[in-house]
Amino acid sequence: MTETDIVIIGAGLAGLGAAAAVRDAGRRAVVLEASNRVGGRAWTDYPAALGGVWFDMGAIWFHDAEHNPLVPIARTAGDTLLRSDEIRKERTFIGNRLANPAELAAFGNAWADYEAAADALIASRGDASLAEVTRQRPNDPWAATIEAWEGPVICAVDAGRFSALDWRRNALGGSNLVPDGGIGAFVQRRLTGGLAIRLNTPVTRVSRGGAGGRVTVETPAGSISAGACIVTVSTGVLASGMLAFDPVLPARVLNAVQSLPMGLAMKVALRATGPDRLDLPLHCSVDRILERQGEPLMPFQCWPFGRDYVQGWIGGSVALDLAKAGEAAAVDFALSYLRRAFGGRVDRLFAGGASLVTHWDADPLVRGAYCYAVPGSAHARDTLAEPVSDGHLMFAGEACHVPFAGTVAGAWLSGQTAARTALAAIRRQGFAVE
Numbered sequence: 001m002t003e004t005d006i007v008i009i010g011a012g013l014a015g016l017g018a019a020a021a022v023r024d025a026g027r028r029a030v031v032l033e034a035s036n037r038v039g040g041r042a043w044t045d046y047p048a049a050l051g052g053v054w055f056d057m058g059a060i061w062f063h064d065a066e067h068n069p070l071v072p073i074a075r076t077a078g079d080t081l082l083r084s085d086e087i088r089k090e091r092t093f094i095g096n097r098l099a100n101p102a103e104l105a106a107f108g109n110a111w112a113d114y115e116a117a118a119d120a121l122i123a124s125r126g127d128a129s130l131a132e133v134t135r136q137r138p139n140d141p142w143a144a145t146i147e148a149w150e151g152p153v154i155c156a157v158d159a160g161r162f163s164a165l166d167w168r169r170n171a172l173g174g175s176n177l178v179p180d181g182g183i184g185a186f187v188q189r190r191l192t193g194g195l196a197i198r199l200n201t202p203v204t205r206v207s208r209g210g211a212g213g214r215v216t217v218e219t220p221a222g223s224i225s226a227g228a229c230i231v232t233v234s235t236g237v238l239a240s241g242m243l244a245f246d247p248v249l250p251a252r253v254l255n256a257v258q259s260l261p262m263g264l265a266m267k268v269a270l271r272a273t274g275p276d277r278l279d280l281p282l283h284c285s286v287d288r289i290l291e292r293q294g295e296p297l298m299p300f301q302c303w304p305f306g307r308d309y310v311q312g313w314i315g316g317s318v319a320l321d322l323a324k325a326g327e328a329a330a331v332d333f334a335l336s337y338l339r340r341a342f343g344g345r346v347d348r349l350f351a352g353g354a355s356l357v358t359h360w361d362a363d364p365l366v367r368g369a370y371c372y373a374v375p376g377s378a379h380a381r382d383t384l385a386e387p388v389s390d391g392h393l394m395f396a397g398e399a400c401h402v403p404f405a406g407t408v409a410g411a412w413l414s415g416q417t418a419a420r421t422a423l424a425a426i427r428r429q430g431f432a433v434e
């Protein structure tokens with residue numbers, strides 16, 4: 001049996017953030033990670049299908065860069081941060097034509113009205129689904145498109161299942177930066193220094209209530225006894241029951257997990273087989289104005305950073321259906337979506353070319369993209385972050401942060417907050433530190 005001050009389950013952003021806080025406080029932490037790599041949903045791969053360039057399978061951007069705690073870490077280390085917003089060009093389609101400047105301006109201005117309508121609905125009812133906000137605006141020609149962006153595209157869930165309050169509590173402003181070389185590579189390079197991380201070590205059971213509040217975690221490689229434990233696995237993993245808790249978790253924690261299910265966001269990348277670039281500039285976003293509520297929205301980033309592929313993004317129930325139908329169905333869906341704007345050129349350009357489809361739903365160690373709150377349950381995030389057993393058991397991760405829910409920054413910050421509470425708990429018990 002190994003002994004330590006704090007044992008941390010999961011080496012994603014939350015686990016690494018927690019471990020860094022414990023290290024900085026001069027205490028010992030052991031991070032147990034089931035997979036063979038750190039980073040969790042921050043994973044930079046180099047897929048042969050895309051010519052071996054770096055490609056973030058999960059997180060891409062540092063959102064709200066002005067308030068994002070990872071940005072100063074990257075800057076201090078001298079990393080290059082790509083100003084994705086500034087270099088991006090945009091093409092927005094209505095049907096098979098480009099939207100004109102007046103339409104684009106009206107669409108841009110419509111966002112503030114939609115948000116105000118959501119706030120008014122929340123103020124009168126406490127919460128509502130995002131779809132209800134749209135239904136309250138039958139004469140708003142932009143509402144269906146705003147709903148699609150804020151629900152399935154950004155938050156990975158259909159608007160009918162999504163709490164408008166959760167959306168509003170976590171609406172991020174500011175700019176978006178991309179660390180050159182990928183977020184996953186940044187995490188490995190900059191956020192693991194001086195940490196004791198054991199890979200390929202899945203935790204199967206967490207037992208609490210030992211002397212002085214000690215917690216024991218079991219793995220196939222043996223047990224670890226610690227003054228406190230921080231659990232950073234996704235709500236999908238918590239709901240699956242693959243991690244047993246003894247005694248069982250309090251009802252408020254179990255309810256919070258059920259109220260924060262995992263949504264799905266799927267990336268579909270298609271590599272060009274010829275020189276045609278669809279008359280689009282490099283690093284160009286292609287999206288569309290929807291005609292009706294519930295119509296799928298699949299925005300594309302075309303030729304990102306000058307590369308020879310386009311990358312589509314689809315979320316919510318359409319992504320779940322495509323995940324079930326298989327990779328070929330996802331590629332077909334992406335091609336048919338592009339065909340509406342560019343016609344048969346799409347087939348000539350991508351036919352026989354390589355493709356890549358992400359499968360976060362199929363990863364048993366994650367089980368989706370990130371979680372959302374169901375209507376009426378936005379405060380489940382706060383509940384999940386509350387101490388269990390006087391702080392000897394803490395939960396952290398993207399599910400537990402406001403306003404950075406569902407992001408790498410939120411995971412990192414929630415890990416650090418959980419570590420401070422766990423450190424206070426073990427200090428109260430006077431656990432020794434050498």
Ligand SMILES: Cc1cc2nc3c(=O)[nH]c(=O)nc-3n(C[C@H](O)[C@H](O)[C@H](O)COP(=O)(O)OP(=O)(O)OC[C@H]3O[C@@H](n4cnc5c(N)ncnc54)[C@H](O)[C@@H]3O)c2cc1C
Nearest residue numbers: 010012013014034040041059060061203397398406407408
């Ligand atoms: C497609 C996609 C796009 C995204 N885009 C962005 C973006 O642009 N910007 C942004 O900020 N965020 C983005 N996110 C969200 C961001 O990646 C996550 O919010 C964040 O990485 C979650 O970190 P975490 O530590 O909470 O969880 P995770 O990263 O899931 O870490 C948990 C770790 O626990 C491990 N684990 C699971 N079970 C066990 C066990 N039994 N024992 C031990 N270890 C276990 C897992 O392997 C994993 O490594 C995106 C996510 C996806 C999927």
